[in-house]
Amino acid sequence: MPLVIPQNTSWQDTAALVQKHRDETISAVAPAIPEVPSELPLNVISIPSQLLSHSEITITQTLPEDLLAALATGQLTSTNVTNAFLRRAGLAQKLVNCVTELLPDRALERARYLDEYFTRHGEPIGPLHGLPISVKEHVGMKDLDLNAGFVSWVGRTGPANAYILDLLWNAGAVFYVRTTQPQTLMHLEAASNVHGVTVNPYNRALTSGGSSGGEGALMGMRGSCLGIGTDIGGSIRSPAANNGVYGLRPTSYRLPLVGCAATMLGQEHIVAVIGPLSTSVGGIKVFMKTIIDQKPWMGDPSLLPFPWRDTARDGGSLLKKDKTSGRRGLKIGVLADDGVVRPHPPILRALKTLVGRSKGQEAIEIVEFPPYKHDLAWTIISSLYFADNGSEEKEAIESSGEPWRPLSRFIITDNRNVKEMDVREVWRMTGRREVYRAEYLAHWNKVGIVPKTDGEATETWPANVEDEQVDVLLCPVGPGAAPPLDNARYWGYTAQWNVLDYPALVFPTGLHVEPELDKREDEYQARNADDQFNYNRYEPERYRDTPISLQLVGRRYEDEKVMEAFELIKEISGLPF
Amino acid sequence: MPLVIPQNTSWQDTAALVQKHRDETISAVAPAIPEVPSELPLNVISIPSQLLSHSEITITQTLPEDLLAALATGQLTSTNVTNAFLRRAGLAQKLVNCVTELLPDRALERARYLDEYFTRHGEPIGPLHGLPISVKEHVGMKDLDLNAGFVSWVGRTGPANAYILDLLWNAGAVFYVRTTQPQTLMHLEAASNVHGVTVNPYNRALTSGGSSGGEGALMGMRGSCLGIGTDIGGSIRSPAANNGVYGLRPTSYRLPLVGCAATMLGQEHIVAVIGPLSTSVGGIKVFMKTIIDQKPWMGDPSLLPFPWRDTARDGGSLLKKDKTSGRRGLKIGVLADDGVVRPHPPILRALKTLVGRSKGQEAIEIVEFPPYKHDLAWTIISSLYFADNGSEEKEAIESSGEPWRPLSRFIITDNRNVKEMDVREVWRMTGRREVYRAEYLAHWNKVGIVPKTDGEATETWPANVEDEQVDVLLCPVGPGAAPPLDNARYWGYTAQWNVLDYPALVFPTGLHVEPELDKREDEYQARNADDQFNYNRYEPERYRDTPISLQLVGRRYEDEKVMEAFELIKEISGLPF
Structure with a gap:
């Protein structure tokens, strides 16, 4: 049922109606x-385990690939799994405010249908048979509210499901919860009116981080194991990370965005992508593969018709092969700063720990990767985001009075990079x-390539130094662990890879x-105002218990190689610590 | 040597200096x-055969793949081949005005180097060893003029070779001639001041057609066998076609454009592509494969890192396989209008002939492909071309007084679609x-799919009707054969595939x-002003002798499939007729 908001409702009353609707779905x-x-403690991570049944706890703490295996063999029913996640998601809402609505009726109807299908056919309907998947609110669902974090957009509904939901549905998914996002979708937090x-x-x-902050917090609470x-x-x-x-930011034009609500539709200077968050790297892989295996380019012409290179199935490793041993190998560039x-001390500690555990292993070579003008990258991207001077966001915010x-x-x-640009200025900035x-x-x-000094250049076609080049970069996800609310101001460590359109996988280190351990560096001299701001935020006690995550970045369209590289690193270093 | 134009030279004198330089290169x-x-006749196609030596005629009328085979085995030297093409290109210039300059010194120096390489090593330097390749002027060459058809740009030079030239060079190419283009590069002709x-x-x-009209005319004269x-x-x-x-328009972002001079750099709403023209389909293939085999994405980050699927070498056909016979098959959609x-009568006759010769053959199924809002496509593309109201072109034209x-x-x-758009209007039009x-x-x-009527929809994952879908479209290249000068006004038959970014191969029918045969339809009632304009142009005698070409279009990024489909059609229909 779509939300109906009477005309001339104040923004406060509109928000209250939306939240009332949310609470009713939770009560159901x-x-x-x-x-x-x-009175909640600061750290609420273990509360669900005190309040849910043993079976619910077990199910919701199982990794998605293991849930899928159990669902595909009838060891678990989708009804049981779905209800466990509905319960834990509802609880997560009460603890961290990450849900916009639960969908118990349609989710359980879908789960029952799938259970009956399994009973009738003795096999799963598809590779996601029966798995509950959480969905960020602005990914449209037919007839449900689609407000993208703006009060003025409340009451708009999706005319159809976003295409990605249809593809996941075809594969057997159950949609049971929609999650929060910030006003404008353009924060690294999730605060909206x-x-x-x-x-x-x-x-x-x-902060939970953002803009997919509802997804992140819900998953941290284990109220979801796979989400969008x-x-x-x-x-x-x-x-x-927070x-x-x-979480994987795939390279652009691999997964379909069509059907998502946002400002700046038609803007192609910096392309948004859609992608998975999961409690496991296996969840990330099954998500990517399930969608791309369905040839989504047959329905969305913006997508590239290239298969997901499944290194496990296809047998072909995308990594280097050692010429003597034949073993897979990897050259990692480490971009610590x-x-x-x-970055704050905990981030550097985690990087150092991971490098320490990977170094000296035969399969992995590690080199330092110097940054290249990351400040310029930020100037470019933050100019191109709002080339209309943010006029669409201003309208969307101000028309409700919020x-x-x-x-x-x-x-x-x-x-200061936002201004009204004319078309020629946009072309120049794109240039x-x-x-x-x-x-x-x-x-x-060039990084890590030793210049040849053994005589004259040889004439071969084509020249090939790929064997010596860096395969993936290891770097922070942000300048610290989850920042205090309203303080996530430095986007550089993530936006860098949006400017370049490189695939980037975020993973928890377990630290x-x-x-x-993570003491403040009292002697530190800040390089600039942003650095000073970030340094000033760091009081170790304030960040206690926060997870420390890192990021693995690949060349453009080497999404699959990033995944395979991560698995090798995991195997060798013993992640998560 | 770059052209030096004294300050305050009039546009007429500037043009005269450029043409004097061109003539000097021809005299060399x-x-x-x-x-x-x-006094030249209207049809000059056979004049070179009367004026060149037997050996020059033989060489220049040999297909590029055969020249490459002869060069790779030492049966021909690059020096001989290059000089033959220099001579024929110079002659072509005198007959149809298609050359901006010849490069005899650097071309022959390169040819001698390659010949010596072959003598020393007993093998070719790369897959294009010794082959002369012609280049449209606005594809930059280090230190040579780079005016893109604007008088005001004469005197600008390429700071380096365009990247595509480096890749062709690596593979053994010889650059010997640069060819004409129109003012603005935005005509389907090649007329500049x-x-x-x-x-x-x-x-x-x-008209020779355009904007790569110098390439087309030079190749029609056999002054080149492969060009850019x-x-x-x-x-x-x-x-x-003309x-x-x-000629192949590849899908975007497969070949590198970097280093080409043009207005509207940074414009991404409608993406330009670079690609080959050739006297043979073999020339098109070797061009694509040679560049993509060098992984150009390692130097140009806008390119997609996907290999050229060489169906001959890799063995894997991209066409349908008949379930019973195992033979390759093809479903062709014919979009005649x-x-x-x-289209004028000759175009429809050629289409009918080709369809007639292909129909009823086991491997080929032919269905009618109805057009879908091609007029809207033109509104969109012609709005997005000049979203700055053509301000860059105006400046470039008017600053010299030309x-x-x-x-x-x-x-x-x-x-009427051109106006100054603001950023939001551009986003909306992109939408x-x-x-x-x-x-x-x-x-x-949906075209050619027979709806299933045998009971309820089956639940399979994923649904797959690809076997019944159209593989390629066969259609005109324009609304007639080469139009009278200054009359190429209807872009719809080509621009359609730029709007959609589909790969499209143009081929001669031999007709x-x-x-x-091609009588005017006197009873025809025009549909609109453009149709009337085109109809009015058609006086059969005016078009006598002009080649009739057709176009084969594929789905986005199915460039290789278009090539394979064409070869099957050629084999079955006996093209060229």
Whole structure:
């Protein structure tokens, strides 16, 4: 049922109606979702385990690939799995405010249908048979509200399901929950006047990240094991990192965005992508493969008709092969600091730990990867985001009278790169983006290459130094762990890969901020105002318990290689620690 | 040596200096290029055979794949081949005005180097060893003029070779001639105030086509067997068609454009592509494969890192396989008329002939392909070309005082879709483009599919009707054969595939306009002003002798399939007729 908002309703009353609707969907879950203590501790991560049944806890803490195996063999029913996730998601809402609505009726109807299908046919309907999948609100669902975080958009509905939902549905998915996002979708947090502020389950004074912050927080709470986010500057990766789960920003035009609501549709200067968050790397892979195996380019002409290279199935490793041993190998470039804003001590500790555990292993070579003009990348991307001077966002915010959220102001009205550009200025800035991409590629191509000194250049066609080049970059996801609310201001560590359109996987290291280990560097001299701002935020106690995540970045369209590289790193280093 | 133009030189004197330079490069060829009769007939196609040596004629009329085989085995030297093409290109210039300059010194130096390489090593340097390749002027060459058809740009030079030239060079190519293009690069003809008007070798009252019109005319004259053009609305295909040679508009982002000079750099709403023209389909293939085999995405980050699927080498056919016989098969959609401007009788005769010869053959199924809103496609593309109201073209034309060419006026100042758009209007029009692309894809997916009536829908994952879908479209390249000068006003038959970004191969049918066969339809009632204009142009005698070409179009990124489909059609129908 679509939300009906009477005309001339104030923004406050509109938000109250939306939240009332949300609460009603939560009340509709049976058995009723337990009440939570009125005084919550900062860290609420373990509360669900105290309030749910043993079976619910087991199911919701199982990795998606294991749930799929159990569902595909009839060991679990979709009804049981779905209800467990509905219950845990409802509980997560009460603890961290990450849900826009639950969908118990349609989810359980779908689950029953799939269970009957399995009983009748003795086999699953598809590779996602019976698995509950969470969905960021602005990914449209037929007849359901589609407000993208703007009060003025409440009451709009999706004319059809977003195409990606149809593809997941074909494969057997169950949609059971929709999740929060910020006003404008352009924060690395998830605060809107529609649904309020989503907080971090490890520390409620910190942000869940964003813009797919509802997904991140819900998954951190294990109220979902696989979900859908979108990313134009870090919006999948920041919430994955802040909540200690996996998130992939795929290269552009591999997964279909069509059917998502947002401002700036038709804007192609910096392309948004849609992609998965999951409690496991296996969840990320099954998501990518299931969609791409269905040839989504047959329905969405913006997509590239190239298969998902499944290295497990196809047998062909995308990694280097050692010439003598024949074993897979990997050259990792480590970019610890982007030269603009220095990461906080816990991030550098996690990087050092991972490098230490990977170094010296036969299969892995590690080199330092110097940053290349990351400040320029930010100038380019933050100019191109809002080439219309943010006029669409201004309209969408101001037409309801809702106030600007601080981070909307930060990225639009307080951003000195935002102005009304004419078409020629946009073309020129796009040209600068192209030049920067070419320079960065040339930089990547050179890192770690030892110049040949053994006589004259040989004439061979074509010249090939790929064997010596860096395969993937290992780097921070942000300049610190989850920041305090309204403080996620530095996008550089994620937006960098949006400027370049490189695929980037975020993964938890298993480490958490430990004030005892991660001391403040008192002597530090900040390089610039952004660096100073970030440095000033770091008081170790404030970040206690927060997960520390890292990012693995590949060349454009080498999404599959990033996944395979991560698995090798995981195997060798023993991740998560 | 770059051209040096003194300050304050009038546009007429500038053009005269450029043409004087061109003539000097032609005079530098030895033996001297023969004079041509001062009174030329309309059809000059056979004049070179009367004026060149037997060996020169043989070499220049050999297909590129056969030249490559002879060069790779030492049966021909690059010096001999290069000089033959220099001579024939110089002669072509005197007959149809298609050359901006010859490069005899650097070409012969390169040829000698390659010949010595072959002598020393006993093998070719690469897959294009010793082959002369012609290059459209705006594809930059280090230190040579780079004016893109604007008088005001004369004196600009390429800071480096365009990247595509480096890749061809690596593979053994020889660059020996640069070819003409129109003012603005945005005509389907090749008339500029820098180099004058390029005419059609089959009929000098008609156009060579454009914007790669110098390439087309030169190749029609057999002054080149393989060359480089660019295409944003038909600029490779119109000259290929008008001169009876092959031309491929590849899907975007497969070949590198970087290093080409043009207005509107940074414009991504409608993407230009670079691609080959050739006297053979083998030339097209070796061009594509040679570049893509070198992984050009390692140097140009805009390119997609996907290999050229060489169906001959890799063995894997991209066509359908008949379930019983196992033979390759093809479903062709025939789009004879786009519903906007009806093609002239010769075009429809050629289509009918080809369909007649292909029909009823086991391997080929032919269905009618109805057009889908091709008029809307033109509104979209002609709005997005000049979203800055043509301000860059206006500046480039008017700053020298050169007059506007009629077709520059036609496409910019007289084009009612051209206006100054703001960023939001560009986004909206880009959105319309996306919707149109989706609708056209849905249309393609349905053509020729017989709805299932055998009971209820089956639940299988994923649904697959590809076996019944159309593989390629067969259609005209334009609404007639080469039009009279300054009359190439209807772009719909080529620009359609730029809007959609589909790969399109133009091929000669071997047929020519025969007034005795191709009579005017006197009863025809025009549908609209464009149709009336085109109908009025058709007086059969005016088009006598002109080659009739057709176009084969594939789905986005199915460039290789288009090539394979063409080869099957050729084999079965006996093309060229």
